[in-house]
Amino acid sequence: MQIPAPLVPPKRLLMGPGPSEVAPSVLRAMSAPTLGHLDPDFLRVMDEIADMLRVVFGTENRLTMPMSGTGSAGMETLFVNLLQPGARALVGVNGVFGTRMAEVARRCGAEVVTVEAEWGQVFSPEDFAAAAQGQRFDVMALVHAETSTGAAQPLDGMRAVADACGALLLADCVTSLGGMPVELDRYGVDAAYSGTQKCLSCPPGLAPVSFSARAEEIMAQRAAPAQSWYLDLGLIAKYWGGERAYHHTAPINQLYGLHEALRLALEEGLEARYARHQQQGAALAAGLEALGLSLWVEPEHRLAQLTSVRLPEGFDDARGRRFLLEEFGIEVGGGLGPMAGKVWRIGLMGHGCTRPNVELCLRGIEAALAEQGVTASHPAS
Amino acid sequence: MQIPAPLVPPKRLLMGPGPSEVAPSVLRAMSAPTLGHLDPDFLRVMDEIADMLRVVFGTENRLTMPMSGTGSAGMETLFVNLLQPGARALVGVNGVFGTRMAEVARRCGAEVVTVEAEWGQVFSPEDFAAAAQGQRFDVMALVHAETSTGAAQPLDGMRAVADACGALLLADCVTSLGGMPVELDRYGVDAAYSGTQKCLSCPPGLAPVSFSARAEEIMAQRAAPAQSWYLDLGLIAKYWGGERAYHHTAPINQLYGLHEALRLALEEGLEARYARHQQQGAALAAGLEALGLSLWVEPEHRLAQLTSVRLPEGFDDARGRRFLLEEFGIEVGGGLGPMAGKVWRIGLMGHGCTRPNVELCLRGIEAALAEQGVTASHPAS
Secondary structure, eight states, X not given: OOOOOOOOOOOOEEOSSSSOXXXXXXXXXXXXXXXXXXXXXXXXXXXXXXXXXXXXXXXXXXXXXXXXXXXXXXXXXXXXXXXXXXXXXXXXXXXXXXHHHHHHHHHTTOEEEEEEOOBTBOOOHHHHHHHHXXXXXXXXXXXXXXXXXXXXXXXXXXXXXXXXXXXXXXXXXXXXXTTBOOOHHHHTOSEEEOOSSSTTOOOSOOEEEEEOHHHHHHHXXXXXXXXXXXXXXXXXXXXXSSSOOOOSOOOHHHHHHHHHHHHHHHHHOHHHHHHHHHHHHHHHHHHHXXXXXXXXXXXXXXXXXXXXXXXXXXXXXXXXXXXXXXXXXXXXXXXXXXXXXXXXXXXXXXXXXXXXXXXXXXXXXXXXXXHTTOOOOOOOO | OOOOOOOOOOOOEEOSSSSOOOOHHHHHHHTSOOOXXXXXXXXXXXXXXXXXXXXXXXXXXXXXXXXXXXXHHHHHHHHXXXXXXXXXXXXXXXXXXXXXXXXXXXXXXXXXXXXXXXXXXXXXXXXXXXXXXXXXXXXXXXXXXXXXXXXXXXXXTHHHHHHHTTOEEEEEOTTTBTTBXXXXXXXXXXXXXXXXXXXXXXOSOOEEEEEOHHHHHHHHTOSSOOSOSTTXXXXXXXXXXXXXXXXXXXXXXXXXXXXXHHHHHHHHOHHHHHHHHHHHHHHHXXXXXXXXXXXXXXXXXXXXXXXXXXXXXXXOHHHHHHHHHHHHOEXXXXXXXXXXXXXXXXXXXGGGOSHHHHHHHHHHHHHHHHHTTOOOOOOOO
16 A cells, blocks of 8 residues: 555634544644553543542542543443443433433443423433432433533432432533532532543543542442443443552553643643633624524523534525635534534534633634525624 | 642663663653543544554554553453353363463353463474364464563474364564564464564553454354453454444553554564564573573573573562662563563563663663672583
């Protein structure tokens, strides 16, 4: 075969649902010399990562660390460790990731009861309570920030519903972590997972997870080991914990990147970081509406870091995204499932959440509309 | 909390069982700007990676790509996709990774029959045939290059045994890929996995895998989906294949690194690369014996890229490795399982497999022996 040329990836402005823009110092950190996974200097890096993750997760949870896979591996980690065949899971489904949680739970041999809502809507505690019908569940799971729709799920009151059905409370925090308050301990979340390529602004490849003491107790009582050896927390905790027992070879350079990304988040300050996301998210929403476009999610449940905007009548989705990519170097995301062809998903995540990016993106969308001769007329809301 | 300082990892010379030394251009590639996982430019990177992997795997297999996890995720990929509850697996166990394969197969609900050998020994086809006792198996699995012992398992004749028991032939190629001929098609291997942090000299985080058409047929006939959603090849093949359907967000920058690492291997030429490993491996073995040390594995089954050397009587393992790390900046590996405290494992993998590294390592070991006042006297073999 002909040997390919060295890579020279073009510079895009990543404004889709992830991966997001990566800070130069994170990319530099990833290219530092590789250390061995048992090197004393690397073990210190691991401890610092775990400490910083506890801060962004808003938790004191001992069992807090990144799994060696992308966000979906984090999702699977929760279910393979917390469920056993015959367990019962109550899962909120209002987008791709709730759907995926239900599927993963079923593959663990669990009986799954779903709570359904329209994509873009969120759940009240009463929705979960009604679906539970007074029955017992092992886990109750919901998506804190639905990457497929742009909806922010409030966590208030969910702990009480989980308690009433005897369940651990699980949350998908893939798109929330680092971009809005997560606060696992405040809301009584027992297990959560995230990804690095959203509001932490690190390349994809790691899945931060965190488990409460109660979740650890449940895992300690398992009759049989987790069906996944690779994601078995009983084994992995021995490497990330005190014993440093070899399990698998940690993705060293990815972890360097996460270390730097977390450092940047803490140096900015979490409150300032969340406020920045709120401010730019609001500016984007206002700008899109000023272009005559309407947003998929109602104002009170919009994620600042991910906006789903409706495509106007007659607008060609694929052609529009190609135009934006080729003419402006901007990547946005298309819709998934029932939203395919109907929306664009625009991310303002972490390092990329800036006023110039908002302005450029709005200008690009305006040009994409003009290129197709489409005029949008959003009724004043 | 106090925010940690930016990372400045010390430069080690990685001469353990992996991760191995990484070429500067691979580290640079990993710090290129992140692309979206559906960006047309990134899709071309994926195709080039798959094409180059086919060359190093020695296969025409369509289903060839890196999984988004470390080598152990590659192992799990084979078993969760090829086994179903009640399936039967015949597994060769002569080190950590055969042991791990048996465990992973059991967690897939398979009935596992092991073929056992002393750690450091290899199997003959007759060993497998005798263990099979004329029974049927779904898979027959062995380790091509045992990272825990340094033994090279010949593949000749294994296909016929697998055929006789109706099994797919599976091979762990973690430490062989890129350092010695793998040649899946020549030996009739149906499914293989590897890691990037050994003889491909890329940081850890990806697991190249390859599946024959026969293995694909077996997967297509599954009654139930794989127990792992994250590693479900039926879904992942749609992303790496023609449809480009979103499954999970690929670890973009890790894949940049693998692209460059594969490019370097092909630019060197595989024959030249394997010869380099043979030459330096032989030089290391001769040098260790000249120091009066003896090797764990018999000459005819030694891996050139990984050498297990016996520690002499009275030598303190941990103190010796600390000395080597602190005084020479060299990392070597300790023994695992029954070999713990008895050997060091010295890697000459990929980019780090050079004459200067061999010489420096020998000088370091000589100094480590002297520092403890230990004299080794290897009986002339």
